[in-house]
Amino acid sequence: MTQNNLKLLDCTLRDGGYINDWNWGFQTARSIIQSLVRAKIDIIEAGFLRSTDTCTPDRTVCNTIEELNHLLPDNTGQTIFSAMAMRSNYDISKLSPYSGTGIEMIRITAHDYDIAEGMEFAKAVKARGYKLSINPINIMGYSDREILWIVEQVNKIQPYQFSIVDTFGSMKRKDLLRIASVVHHNLDPAIRLALHLHENMSLSYSLAQDFIEQHLNRPVTIDASLMGIGRTPGNLPVELIADYLNDNEGKAYEIDCLMDAIGDYISPMRGETQWGYSPSYFLSARFNLHRNYAEHYLKKGDLTNRDINHILARFDREKCTAFDPDYADRLYEEYKNNVIDDSQSRSELKQELQGRDILLLAPGATINTHEREITQYIALHSPIVISVNFIPGQYHIDYSFFGNSKRFDYITSFPGKVIAASNLSGQEIDYRIDYNSLTGDFSYGCNSLLMVLKLLRDMGVKSICSCRCGRLQGRDEELL
16 A cells, blocks of 8 residues: 555544534634644545534534635645535535535435435535545444445445445454455445544554555545544544554654644543543444434433443344434333342342352253252252242252243242342242343343353352253353
8 A cells, every 4th residue: 555545534623523513613623624734634524514504604514515615724735625414414406516626525424224315315426526435324234245235336336435434433353354355355446445433442543553454455544533533432533543654654644733733622622521432332332322322321310331231232223223212211211110229139148149059950851851860969969959930849949030020920839039030020039139230231131041140140159050951061150
C-alpha cells in the first residue's frame, strides 16, 4: 500500500455533533476545519445533509450542500471534503449537482431494513456528480451471504468508496478480519475500502492497526475524530491513528495542529458532557444492540450494569437494529418484577452447603437403570443430594432446585428443602434466589442445571458430582 492509497477521514463535525446537537458555532466549526487542513488530514467531513427546519450557520446539519460549503476555508490544500446523508431522513431532491468546488464526496447510509432503497439513493447521489461512499449501517448485523449481496450491488454502482461500519461497536479482531476478507476479495479493486469504528469495547485503535497491517492491494480510508468525539462512547481518536500512520506508513500528519484543535475546542466540552468507554455501552456492543437501549436503561436510574447485562441478554434479535422503547420497557418491567433481595437465602444456604460434597441429579430415563451406581456413591460419600427440576422417588433428596415453573407446578410433594428462582411462586419454597442473578449470559436461559451450578459457584462450593441423564459423571468442577 502506497501513501497515496491510504487516507484519513476526520468526522469530528458530523459524528461529534451528537455531543452538542451540532451546535458548534460557525466560527468554531470553521476553525476546526482550518486546523484539520493544516494537519494535512486527507478528507474532512463537514456535517450532515438532513431534512431539517432548524438549519442555521452555527449548526453542521443542513438541508443543502451550499449551506455546508459556507464552512470551508479559502485555502483547502490537498484536503477534500465530504458530507453524510441517510436515505431515510434526507430528501435527495434538495441535493444540487456537484459544482466542481466545495464538498465533493457524499457518504450515504441505510439500515438493514431499507438497504435496497439505500442503493437507489446512492445511484441518485452519484448521478449528481459527487464522489460516492456507500456506508451500510451495522455490518455486524449481516450474514456473509447478505454482505456478498451488498457488495454485488456496490460493484454495479461503482462508487468511489465502500465502508465497513461497526455501528454498535461490537466488532472484535476475528470479526474485522473475516468481514474485511469477504469484502476485499469480492469488491471491485478500483473501489476504495473504508473502516468506521466505535469505542464500545476500547478496541478502535487496535482494530484500525489490524486493518492497516493487512496491506490490502487497494486504496483504503480510516475514519476518526478529534479526541474520539462522537455519539457516546465515541470513535477512533484521529490524533492516535495519525501518529501511528506517521510512524508506520510514512505519513506526515501535523500532530501539533491536531493537539491545538483538541485543546482549543474539544477538551473544554468534556466538562459539559462525556464520551469514551463506558461499561453500559460495552454491554450493548456485546449483544450487538442499538446503543439507544443502553442509554434508555441508564436513564431509568435504578439499574446497575449487571442488571443491564441481564436485560440485554434477553433481547429478540429482530429488535436489535432499530430502537424500540416500548419493547425495552416491557423487558425492564419483566426484569424488575423478578428482582428480589435473596441475601438471607444465600447466606443460610452457604452455611448449610459449605464444606460438603454435592451430588446433583438431573432428570433422564437412565436415572433408573443406573440406580445401583448412584446408591453406592451416596452410601460411600454421604453427599448432599440436590435434584434439579424433578423429584426422584427412589433416592433421599436433601434439596430440590427449580428454575422451570412448568416442572415446579407439576410436583405435589417435596421431600426435602426447596430452592427456587424468583420467577416461581409457591408456599413450599424454602430458599428463593433472584432469577436474574442465575441467568447471567443469554446462553444460560432457563437451563436449570446451569443455573444451580452458577448458584453453587457463587457460594464457593468446589466439590460437585452430577448425574446427568442418569450417568454418574464424577467431579464436575470444570463446569464451574
